[in-house]
Amino acid sequence: MRGEVALDWFELISENFMVDGGKPLAVLDAVCEHYPVALHGVSLNLGGSDPLDEVYLNRLETLIGRCEPVRVSDHLCWTRHGGHHLHDLLPLPYTQDTVTHVAERILRVQDRLKRQILIENVSSYAEYAHSDMREYEFLTAVAERADCLILLDINNIVVSAHNHGFDAETYLRTIPVGRIRQIHLAGHSISGPLLIDTHDHPVSDPVWRLYAQAARKIGATATMIERDDAIPPLAELLAELDMARTLHAQEQAA
Amino acid sequence: MSAPTLAQLQAEFKQYLFSGANEAVLADQIRGANNIDATRRLDVYRNAYHIRLHAALAQDFPALLMKMGEAAFGREMAAYLKVCPSTSPSVRYIGKQLPHYLANRNKPQLADLARLEWAVLKAFDAADASALSVAAMAHIPPTAWQDLHFEAHPSVSLLEVSGHVFDVWTAHRRQQPLPERQTAATVPLLVWRSPGGPAVRRLSTAGHTLLAAVIDGQSFAQACVRLALGTPPDAVAPRAARSLLDLLQRGCLANTSFSGP
Numbered sequence: 001m002r003g004e005v006a007l008d009w010f011e012l013i014s015e016n017f018m019v020d021g022g023k024p025l026a027v028l029d030a031v032c033e034h035y036p037v038a039l040h041g042v043s044l045n046l047g048g049s050d051p052l053d054e055v056y057l058n059r060l061e062t063l064i065g066r067c068e069p070v071r072v073s074d075h076l077c078w079t080r081h082g083g084h085h086l087h088d089l090l091p092l093p094y095t096q097d098t099v100t101h102v103a104e105r106i107l108r109v110q111d112r113l114k115r116q117i118l119i120e121n122v123s124s125y126a127e128y129a130h131s132d133m134r135e136y137e138f139l140t141a142v143a144e145r146a147d148c149l150i151l152l153d154i155n156n157i158v159v160s161a162h163n164h165g166f167d168a169e170t171y172l173r174t175i176p177v178g179r180i181r182q183i184h185l186a187g188h189s190i191s192g193p194l195l196i197d198t199h200d201h202p203v204s205d206p207v208w209r210l211y212a213q214a215a216r217k218i219g220a221t222a223t224m225i226e227r228d229d230a231i232p233p234l235a236e237l238l239a240e241l242d243m244a245r246t247l248h249a250q251e252q253a254a
Numbered sequence: 255m256s257a258p259t260l261a262q263l264q265a266e267f268k269q270y271l272f273s274g275a276n277e278a279v280l281a282d283q284i285r286g287a288n289n290i291d292a293t294r295r296l297d298v299y300r301n302a303y304h305i306r307l308h309a310a311l312a313q314d315f316p317a318l319l320m321k322m323g324e325a326a327f328g329r330e331m332a333a334y335l336k337v338c339p340s341t342s343p344s345v346r347y348i349g350k351q352l353p354h355y356l357a358n359r360n361k362p363q364l365a366d367l368a369r370l371e372w373a374v375l376k377a378f379d380a381a382d383a384s385a386l387s388v389a390a391m392a393h394i395p396p397t398a399w400q401d402l403h404f405e406a407h408p409s410v411s412l413l414e415v416s417g418h419v420f421d422v423w424t425a426h427r428r429q430q431p432l433p434e435r436q437t438a439a440t441v442p443l444l445v446w447r448s449p450g451g452p453a454v455r456r457l458s459t460a461g462h463t464l465l466a467a468v469i470d471g472q473s474f475a476q477a478c479v480r481l482a483l484g485t486p487p488d489a490v491a492p493r494a495a496r497s498l499l500d501l502l503q504r505g506c507l508a509n510t511s512f513s514g515p
Contacts, residue, residue, distance in 0.1 A: 015344040020408065021382035022447060043343035049261035056343050081264040085340040086271055087306055087348075088299060093263065101260060126295040127285045130257035163295075165288045193290045194298060 006238060007035065009070065011224050014041040017067075018059040028067060038071040038182065038222070039063065040151075043085060044109065046119065047078035047092040047102050057112055064113065071182055071222070073118035073151045076102070076139060089122040094131035094138035099145060106146035118181055119143065120151040123159040123188070123197030135160060136171040143179050150175065152218075153184035154211045155203070155226075159195040168210050177218050185211060185244060186226040200229035203240060208247065215251040223248065258283065270296065271303045272336060307335055307348055314349045315371045317426035318364060330356075330364075349375075366415040370423050370454070373411035373445040377452035380409035385505035398512040402474040404501075405509035409447035412457075412465050414440045420456065446506050453504075460485070460493035461500060468507070474498075 010031050017028050031037060043056065064072065077089040092098050110116055121139055133141070143150055152175070161168040185208075187201030203211075203225060215221075223244050227237060258266070263283060270280045277293060284292035311331045312319050319327045338351040353372055356365035385407060394402065417437030425432050442462035444455045457465065460481055467477030474494075482490045501507050 016346070018344060019346070019379035022377075022379035022409070023451070024379050025382070047260075049259075049264050053343065078264055080343075081261075081268045083341055084268060085343055085345075086268060086303060087310075087340060087345050088271075088303055090264075090267060090299065093257075093260070095257075098260060125298040126292065127287065128263070128283055129285050130283070131285070163288070163290070191298070192294070193288065194295070196298060 007241075009036040009038060009222065011038045011040050012067070012069075014039045014060060014063060014072075014074075015043055017063055018056075025066075032067045036070045037067050038073065039067070039069040040120075041072075041074040042089070043079050043087075044074035045078055045080040046074055046076065046105050046109070047090075047098070048080050049078075049101075050080055050083065052105055052108060053080070057109070061113060071118055071149075071151075072113065072115060073120055073182065075122050076119045076142065077122045091122070091124040091126055091128070092138075093128040094133045094135060096132075096141075099138060099141040103142050103145035106142070106148050110146070110148060116147070116149050118149040118151040119146075120153050120184065121156050121160070122153070123156040123163075123195075125163055125194055125196070127164055134166055134174075135164070136166075136174040140175050143176055148179070149181045150179045151182045151184060152180045152214065153186070154214060155184065155186040155188055155207045156197060158204070158206050158210060159188050159197050162195045168206075169213065172210065172214055172217060180218050180221060183211070183214065183218075183221050183223040184226055185223060198229065199226045202232075202236075203243075208243070211244065212247050212251050215248040220248070267299075271300055272339065274300055304332065304335075307340070307345070308332075310345045310348050311352070314375055315352065315368055317371055317423045318367050320426050321367060321422050321432060322364065346375075346379075363416060363419055366413075366419040367422060370413060370415055370419065370443065370445070373413055374452045374454065376411060377409040377445050377447040380407075380447065383408055383508040386502060386507040386510055388499065388502045390510070391502070394510070394512065400473070400475050402510060402512045403471070404468045404474065404507045405511075406465070406468050407446060407506050407508040409445075409452075410465075410469075410506050411445040412462070412469055413443045413445065415443060417441050423454070444504075444506065446504060448504065455504075458493075458497065461497040464494060464497040465501065465506070468501075 012028065017024055019025065041060065045053065075089045078092060079086055079088065079090060106117065106119065119142065121135065157168050157171050161171065185203045186197065186199045187203055188195045189198045189201055225237065225240050225244065266276060266280050269276050277296065281292035281296060284295055286292045308328065308331055322330065334352060334355050338355055340348050349372060353365050353369040356368055417439050418433065420441050420443060421433045421437065442457040444457050444465065446453055463481045464477050467480055478490055478494050481494055485493060
């Protein structure tokens, strides 16, 4: 962990480091010594109807103080109800009421952490009958109202576009690109008629194509490839990352 | 039909993930676009919830999984998650209630095994603290030993489990076949974080007595009194010293306090 791997920065799952000590914090300190880090949370529950979890926010604040991350992000979803954590990124109804609710919670978090946070679009498999806007309109409205930043997951756009029948390019055209500060790429799997965001495959061609368009539109943006399972040798992952760098450079030069 | 509030929707969704019993009610709230019906869409979430948490429990309690077998472990964990859903933002703590749950289900050996594996997890990421060194003992004035109190390192747990449970855990760790023979007697175990990671060691009777006294907040002198019960008088001091040295050398004591200069 001396900066010898060809990586520009590390993304750390915040909750994995909300522990008291031991190896996780030793690893955290070692990474932070040599690389910039971004904190990426999965349990902030921005879209929940439970009150924001003050204990969680205290821990996040402590973690931020320890590693001074370049970015702090979580997801545009809900993850907890009635005090129970569901450990999944669950879908929200896309309505004006939800925009108001989620934006107010993001504002409170940003006020508390004294920084803008990034919100990430999630893969979804179900939309609610009473939603009256598209996901990209919802993301846009929340980001504008909360004045927050965006972590754009290109794979999640492809997955949700397939599952709900919207146009991925329209998504990219609609959202406020000036707020995008980070990009996620990942692979997905096919389960009958649905695409599932499993992070256990190489990045797919449709995701690379949409990434190329995003790179042209957004400009230089920190990009990360998520891989949680069936992890290939590091060389293969680094080759995928090089592909992202090359694509990005080509689109910038075009 | 009026749209549900966010809280109503989330309560319904949570109930669906937990039991699936209200599937029809929740499916009514879901758009079945692209010829993919609502229940198929919801299945993705329910399956993912159970697969993810089952995998976390299997990772945290591998010896328990081996002892019970895949099928029985799966059934027991499904029942556990209904009774003890997660209350922590991190899935790391999903198994926190499992030893207690298994004990309540009148499965004492499985509860012991879960307790041992949970203590190992605790040792992994418990708070850091400087270990008290053997050399530091030289600076304690002789008169202070009477009132000397030690503090266990935050990673330390003292457990008493059946000998069979320890044999099962050891066999799993060594990737050996699980023992058939039941050994009923309990054994005292020390679990702590060694420089190489979490470690488990069987304690001597004297080591058990001393560590129990430390954890109870008793002084070294009180620990020696406890040790004297059932120990020949001339063996108390050497056994206490040997046990103390053992705990110090393993980094299991974090602090000491005494009154006086």
